Amino acid sequence: MCTTGGMPADIEISEVKFKRYKCKDCDNKFKGAGKRPVCPSCGGEDVELIE
């Protein structure tokens, strides 16, 4: 995705399908995309998809 702005015809970030996760170790909730979701707060790999 285009992530630093730039051109007038840019991607609409709100259209990107990020998913909501919850870390089972620290209860941190975050929105992410990609194959290997890891808690950005504690680094824990035990995360669950909540939405």
Added chain:
Amino acid sequence: MNGEFALGPDEILFLFDGDNTVGIVKAGHLKRVFIETEDEELVQFLGPEDLIAASCFEGGEKAREMVRSMLFLVREGGTPLLVLRKSHPATQRLKLVVSAGDRIVLSGCIVPGTHPEQDVLCGKGAMDGIVLEAGEGRVLARGGGSPHAEKGRFL
């Protein structure tokens, strides 16, 4: 173009014509990129073989240094990417865009809201239409025009 380039974690691949420049590095040790919008923080998770690409709407050595610097800030500095709404005045000032993932499509004609697959990056001139794909220790580039390709040291 139809090329396959060996790309190590300390190397950068440039694709360029006279007016546009794209730089590609491996994600390497960078496991995630933070994307900051006005309302929330998004996280994109990466594997070591994934690609981080920066596209500059200029050519020449200065553009290559801009691309290299941006990729250094993102990968080595962990700098979050700030996303401005399209109507923000600063959006018109920025000359660089960044994308990351295992597949990146360079397109000179991105229409808002039509690329939810989040793998597109603005790329004009000879780069328009090129598809970059990550392989083990390499990057594949196919389609588009015939830009120059040059590899250099990233670190």
